[in-house]
Amino acid sequence: YQVPNWSGGWFRVNDRGQVEVTPAPGLHAPLRPIIDEIVERGESLPVILRFPQVIAGRVKHLNDAFRKAITEYGYSGHYQGVFPIKVNQRRVVVESIAAAGYEYAHGLEAGSKAELALCLAQRLNPEALLCCNGFKDDGFIKLALWGRTLGKNVVITIEKYSELDRILKQARALGVKPAIGVRFKLHARGSGQWEESGGDQAKFGLNAYELLRVVERLREENMLDSLVMLHTHIGSQITDIRRIKVAVREATQTYAGLIAAGAQLKYLNVGGGLGVDYDGSKTTFYASMNYTVAEYAADVVYTVQEVCKAREVPEPTIVSESGRALTAHHAVLVMPVVDVTGPTRDLEELAAPNEDSHQIVKDLEEILVGISARNYREMYNDAVGDKQTLHNLFDLGYVTLNDRARGEALFNAILRKIAKLIQGEKYVPDELEDLQKVLADKYICNFSLFQSLPDNWAIQALFPIVPLDRLDEKPTRQGTLVDITCDSDGKIEKFIDLRDVKATLPLHEPGSRPYYLGAFLMGAYQDVLGSAHNLFGKVSEAHVTVRPGGKFHIDLFVRGQKARRMIESMGYEEPMLRDSIEDQADEALKEGTLTSDQEHELLEDYGEELLGYTYLEYEEG
Ligand code: PLP
Secondary structure (H helix, E strand, O other): OOOHHHOOOOOOOOOOOOOOEEEEOOEEEHHHHHHHHHHHHHOOOOOOEEEEHHHHHHHHHHHHHHHHHHHOOOOOOOOEEEEEEEHHOOOHHHHHHHHHHHOOOEEEEEEEEHHHHHHHHHHOOOOOEEEEOOOOOOHHHHHHHHHHOOOOEEEEOOOOOOOHHHHHHHHHHHHHOOOEEEEEEOOOOOOOHHHHHOOOOOOOOHHHHHHHHHHHHHOOOHHHHHEEEEOOOOOOOOHHHHHHHHHHHHHHHHHHHHOOOOOOEEEEEEEOOOOOOOOOOOOOOOOOOOOOHHHHHHHHHHHHHHHHHHOOOOEEEEEOOOOHHHHHEEEEEEEEEEEEOOOOOOOOOOOOOOOOOHHHHHHHHHHHHOOOOOHHHHHHHHHHHHHHHHHHHOOOOOOOHHHHHHHHHHHHHHHHHHHHHHOOOOOHHHHHHHHHHHEEEEEEEEHHHHOOHHHHHHHOOOEEEEEEEOOOOOOOEEEEEEEEOOOOOOEOOOOOOOOEEEEEEEOOOOOOOOOOEOOOEEEEEEEHHHOOOOOOOOEEEEEEEEEEEOOOEEEEEEEEEEEEHHHHHOOOOHHHHHHHHHHHHHHHHHOOOOOOHHHHHHHHHHHHHHEEEEEOOOOOO
């Protein structure tokens, strides 16, 4: 499961084969007992475990990396991060970042009016930035300006030229001096899935000509000192450090150009993009990154300094809008395996071979016995042909259901035997490449992919998936995961691997104890992008603090959305639903299909389900 490779030290496997969270040196707690306690309290799964200490640790890690680089290079400016709350607006996330970031003057970034309203209510370090990105109407701009009167370091970023006039007009009307940033469209592009965010065709930002017009316009207004920040962003999850260096160089040259044009910028904002190594491969693969947080900080500081020295301009305060890197690690989705299905394996259970079996079934029996390392390819092709014939004959009524069942089980046994023979072989014939996937068991997990891991469905994002315990026991099965939505896309068939992507995950035979899988590194973007397919709602959450001695405390348990909430979000009202069921039950009572006791029970059950969790509720254990 590659835990040491992707966990960045925030998780590890202990000597009892359990995954532990390790939020700080000397602090560790296994996850399984946390789930056991939640279940003992009578709560239902799935659940998201959130570890605020991990968020605090990530904030410290990023800021310390920049501080170290600044000291090392003798950089004369500072670093001040801002957290773009769109990455995760959850209260525990924003408040944990605000608290841990206070000493570093780490700020926030809002991309909409609602996000700004949320950010303004946070008590940040007065130096901390509150950046306003995204397209803005007058209301957004006014709110941002009011923020300055509250003593907050609010910077309004111009995403398109026409926003400048609006800002000046509103600022005049309110009598508030604005702090303005400009977003510049770098020609440098990122690498990875979001590389379209940069480049000349990017959705946001001004070109070089417009940038100079902003300077001129502010000079005319005698407000050049209001222009405080240059902002750039080349996309999220930049996998290749070289792309970052190229972009930072271009951004710093632009900064120097603006200074030369008379601007007095204080901040150079290099945007987001700091990656997360989801697969632990440390490569430029889209789910990875070929650099560390420390290398990122060092390269950004070094590059900015190098250009500033060459251009003889002051070294600005460096700002980054790292979101993914601060939040991905803190959350783990825990999903119980509720069932396992797979290709029929139990040949013995099927009727023993008999004289009357159809010849095609006998042929398959012969293939199974005769397979060897020399002939498996030929035998495979024969078996595929025989299976096709079996089905054709069944359709025509020449093969019984019993023979079909036995024939299919024999075919699966043949595939398993071949899979064993080619295991570890360097060369696998094309037609056998998908064998593992075909033979894999389907582990049915109590969760919705669309609600909890939407990026896996939408953009094939990979998240490390690991059983919470039994890691001292060799897994005996290969599986893929399916969720409980009625959508055949609700499945996970791609898993992390150091060299490639794996089609199956090694898993244990579920025993008498519940078997739990954790999806890790899912704390960035997933919570907000999730959708209510099949009316599976928000998942319950436990906010957990790790205490010394391997102990933990569940600070807060937030129940997931109830069925009623989900139904109401579609425009229905609860009383209307209850009335309709009551009327129908009364009619059934009159018609005699329901007794009055049953009616009472039915209404009670209906009411209970409206208040229930939308996921499967089994007695665990
Ligand atoms: N800043 C801007 C302008 C963004 O669009 C984004 C996301 O794409 C971010 C910051 C956050 O990026 P990341 O999560 O890669 O740090």
